[in-house]
């Protein structure tokens with residue numbers, strides 16, 4: 001029987017995992033006083049093939065010819081290591097990264113956290129500790145690692161790259177957002193207890209998906225309160241206009257209901273000189289926040305307008321739609337029907353609400369459309385600035401509501 005050629009061991013002297021593929025320089029050969037231990041079974045290992053005269057490749061051997069007594073665990077550790085080693089090479093290749101090694105902060109071989117080694121990278125003056133676990137251990141093990149990183153690498157950013165699998169990516173319906181004049185769909189996840197533990201301890205939870213990194217922001221849903229002088233009904237929206245959400249950024253707040261994800265390129269992480277941060281994602285989040293502020297202002301104003309319009313029916317409706325009284329609507333706005341009639345706010349009212357296709361999943365709390373919203377009635381599309389090119393309407397784009405003058409004619413007939 002030839003014992004299995006182990007590629008890794010826990011080095012009790014350096015207090016980290018060592019791989020023979022990284023070279024055996026500085027590693028004492030043989031038993032080395034019991035320096036090397038198997039991470040699967042805990043047995044003392046022998047470093048063989050480390051001497052220049054050796055006939056075999058360097059490897060760690062168990063004393064027994066049968067190899068490790070826990071071969072399945074050993075194979076899992078090897079597979080998890082492989083992911084970390086690959087990530088280390090990816091990070092080494094990033095521009096601006098000056099130093100990149102693996103380390104196991106706070107790891108105790110007697111009581112292992114179950115986490116593979118982390119990648120420790122230097123980018124400009126900032127240090128970043130990057131985890132890439134195949135599976136997240138329990139919250140206590142996570143907190144232990146976070147404390148150790150704080151103790152050993154004060155001021156370092158602690159980043160966790162998770163896998164896009166069922167255990168680490170609890171996917172929900174896409175989250176529709178209004179971004180830079182366009183409707184976009186962001187992926188949405190329900191964070192689990194472990195991911196929340198990382199986030200709340202100040203760590204960063206990202207998902208690594210090929211060459212893309214998914215960076216989360218918090219989504220907190222709320223209902224606009226009805227203030228005196230406001231009418232939130234009869235907007236002819238498919239969803240309740242009072243249903244809204246707020247973003248928390250650059251990290252999700254602990255009270256976030258779900259997390260929305262901004263995709264950015266992995267190589268963009270070091271784009272900001274001397275820092276390892278998803279600057280592109282933060283920019284998107286800032287844009288989402290600005291859109292939110294405009295949206296909230298617009299809706300509150302519109303609720304007052306609807307109330308005022310109902311309280312005092314216009315005596316001379318024609319006067320309101322005199323073309324010269326409002327800026328000429330752009331072709332885009334005109335095509336949007338009601339958008340052209342709404343008083344154009346200084347900034348576009350973003351967010352034409354949830355897409356009909358995802359509306360049900362978007363508002364699981366049993367939100368019902370406002371009374372009077374028939375199947376033919378659409379969402380009120382927001383007014384758009386005249387400048388940007390027209391967004392291509394999605395197949396599920398809202399049906400434009402009747403133009404104001406048509407509604408006024410109907411109103412006049414009824415009276």
Ligand SMILES: [Zn+2]
Nearest residue numbers: 038041068069
């Ligand atoms: Zn073993």
